[in-house]
Amino acid sequence: MLPPVDLRPPFNITRASHVRLGVADLARSRDFYTKILGLVVSDEDSTTCYLRGLQEACHHSLVLEQSADGGTCRRVGFRVFFDEDLDVAYRWFRDRDLSAEWVEAPHQGRTLHVSDPVGTPLELCATMETRPRRHIDFEAYQGAHAQRLDHYQVLAPDTYELCAFYGALGFRNSEYLAHGDELLGAFMFRKGTCLDLAIVKGTGPRLHHVAYTVSESRDIFGACDFAGIEGYGDAVERGPGRHGPGGMLFVYLRDPDGHRVEVFNSHYQTIDVELEPVRWDAGALSTNARWGLPALEKWYVEASDFADVPQKPPDQPPQPMTLERLLLDQRGE
Numbered sequence: 009m010l011p012p013v014d015l016r017p018p019f020n021i022t023r024a025s026h027v028r029l030g031v032a033d034l035a036r037s038r039d040f041y042t043k044i045l046g047l048v049v050s051d052e053d054s055t056t057c058y059l060r061g062l063q064e065a066c067h068h069s070l071v072l073e074q075s076a077d078g079g080t081c082r083r084v085g086f087r088v089f090f091d092e093d094l095d096v097a098y099r100w101f102r103d104r105d106l107s108a109e110w111v112e113a114p115h116q117g118r119t120l121h122v123s124d125p126v127g128t129p130l131e132l133c134a135t136m137e138t139r140p141r142r143h144i145d146f147e148a149y150q151g152a153h154a155q156r157l158d159h160y161q162v163l164a165p166d167t168y169e170l171c172a173f174y175g176a177l178g179f180r181n182s183e184y185l186a187h188g189d190e191l192l193g194a195f196m197f198r199k200g201t202c203l204d205l206a207i208v209k210g211t212g213p214r215l216h217h218v219a220y221t222v223s224e225s226r227d228i229f230g231a232c233d234f235a236g237i238e239g240y241g242d243a244v245e246r247g248p249g250r251h252g253p254g255g256m257l258f259v260y261l262r263d264p265d266g267h268r269v270e271v272f273n274s275h276y277q278t279i280d281v282e283l284e285p286v287r288w289d290a291g292a293l294s295t296n297a298r299w300g301l302p303a304l305e306k307w308y309v310e311a312s313d314f315a316d317v318p319q320k321p322p323d324q325p326p327q328p329m330t331l332e333r334l335l336l337d338q339r340g341e
Contacts, residue, residue: 009184009186009189009191009287010171010175010181010184010191010194010285011168011171011172011175012172012175013175013178013179013180013181014175014176014177014178015178015180015281016178017176017177017178018096018097018100018177019088019093019094019096019097019100019177020088020089020090020093020178021086021087021088021093021132021177021178021179021198022086022087022088022089022198022199023086023087023198023199023204024084024085024086024157024158024159024160024198024199024204024205025066025069025085025086025087025133025136025157026068026069026070026071026084026085026131026157027069027070027071027081027083027084027085027157027160027215027218028071028073028081028082028083028084028085028131029070029071029072029073029080029081029082029263029265029267029312030073030074030075030077030078030079030080030081030082030265030315031072031073031074031075031078031079031263031264031265032074032075032076032078032079032264032265033078033264034054034055034056034057034072034074036264037057037072037263037264037265038052038057038059038072039238040238040240040263040264041059041070041072041263042059042150042151043150043151043234043238044151044152044231044234044235044238044240044261045151045152045154045220045231045269045271046062046149046150046151046152046153046154047059047060047061047070047151047154047220048060048061048062048139048142048148050067050068050115050139051067051068051115054074055073055074056071056072056073056074056114057071057072058070058071058115059071059072060139061154061155061156061157061220061221062141062142062143062145062149062153062154062155062156063141063143063155063156064141064155064156064157065138065139065140065141066136066137066138066139067115067116067136067137067138067139068115068136069156069157070157070218075315077315078265079265079266079267079312079313080312080313080314080315081214081215081267081312081313081314081315082129082314082315083121083129083130083131083314084128084129084130084131084160084162084215084218085130085131085132085133086130086131086132086198086204087132087133087134087136088132088133088134089134090134091117091118091134091135093132093134094118094120094132094133094134097120097122097132098110098120098122101122101123106122106123106124106125107121107122107123108120108121108122109121113131113133115136115137116133116135116136116137117133117134117135117136118133118134118135119131119132119133120132120133124170124173124174124213125169125170125173126164126165126166126169126170126212126213126320127213127314127317127318128162128164128212128213128314128317129314129315129317143155150234151230151231151234152222152227152228152230152231152234152271153222153223153224153227153230154220154221154222154227154271155220155221155222155223156220156221157218157219157220158201158203158204158219158220158221158272158274158275159203159204159205159206159218159219160204160205160206160215160216160217160218160219161205161206161207161208161215161216161217161219162205162206162207162208162212162213162214162215162216163208163209163210163211163212163213163214163215163216163311164207164208164209164210164212164213165209165210165211165212165320165321165322165323166209166322167191167192167193167194167207167208167209168191170194170207171191171194171196171207174196174205174207175196178198179196179197179198179204179205180196180197180198180278180285181194181195181196181197181285182195182196182197182202182203182254182278182283182285182286183195183202183253183254183285183286183287183288184285184286184287184288185208185253185288185290186287186288186289186290187289187290187291191209192208192209192290192326193206193207193208193209193253193288193290194206194207194208195253195254197278200277200278200279201274201275201276201277201278202254202275202276202278203219203254203275209322209326210308210309210311210322210325210326211309211319211320211321211322211325212311212319212320213314213317213319214311214312214313214314214319215267215268215311215312215314216268216311216312217260217268217269217270217311218267218268218269218270219269219270219271219272220269220270220271220272221271221272221273221274222271222272222273223273224273225257225273227271227273228247228248228257228258228259228271228272228273229248229259231244231259231261231271232244232248232259235261240261240264243261243262243263244259244260244261245260245261245262245268245303245304245306245307246258246259246260246303246304246307247259247260247297247300248300249297249298249299249300250297250298250299250300251272251297251298252288252297252298253286253288254272254275255276255298256272256273256274256275257272257273258270258271258272259271259272260307266310266312267312268310268311268312290326290328301331301334302328302329302330302331302333302334303328303330303331304330304331304332305330305331305332305333307330308326308328308330
């Protein structure tokens with residue numbers, strides 16, 4: 009069911025690091041992420057805003073870039089452990105006819121742009137400027153008190169193919185979603201919790217969401233409350249609820265450009281190599297939420313396009329249990 013994992017990969021990716029989002033109105037998006045999520049501004053100018061969570065010492069985990077095509081994702085970023093890992097990565101991607109080029113990225117050390125086999129644009133770096141952590145500066149807290157970036161979820165036409173690619177780079181599976189012998193979702197990690205990258209079947213590549221942790225369950229409701237206060241009550245798209253995979257409490261919101269962001273309480277540990285991935289049956293209603301109603305159809309099918317990256321639909325589109333389907337079933341239609 010799951011492809012093999014190389015536990016001694018060619019270069020050492022350590023964690024999900026940062027994401028770059030295109031936005032139509034930089035000031036409006038800045039307000040959303042600071043006043044509702046509670047992120048901290050590290051630096052900003054007229055076209056770019058760099059933000060981080062309260063626990064984060066590295067300069068940024070979210071970069072907002074003023075763009076005419078607001079609503080697209082520019083890149084998702086991963087950290088590597090050593091600077092020389094970047095050189096190995098450059099050769100590794102080039103040897104497989106995958107794009108790889110060196111770029112200049114403010115506030116980061118050497119930075120490499122690469123793409124995975126379905127075209128997901130990735131950004132790799134080994135170092136980043138630092139700023140003081142703000143997690144005990146309680147007087148400065150805003151919004152949901154987001155602590156750190158945790159993971160991304162991407163949609164891809166072939167989950168197994170992409171799972172195999174990241175398995176070759178040392179990503180292990182904590183849990184997975186299957187229907188019969190078909191792999192529909194892979195929840196993969198590098199940093200020793202259960203998730204850095206989720207891959208789910210769908211038209212892609214597209215960014216489904218980026219996720220930040222909070223320290224306390226009440227902060228999840230705080231995200232909803234502050235969304236309402238700031239005029240984004242209808243941006244609370246799904247939840248609060250509790251996931252099946254991962255088991256965490258969550259809520260999903262949409263930012264002013266439609267980018268989806270999850271706020272959740274944190275994961276369990278997955279460091280030990282003898283741990284087996286947990287299988288979830290896609291046909292079970294409790295797979296996505298242990299309690300509460302299923303998500304609206306748009307939660308499954310809407311996502312942020314990657315700028316200038318062609319997309320491909322899956323051979324057989326998934327048919328999840330949506331709120332619309334549940335209501336029709338209950339009415340006998």
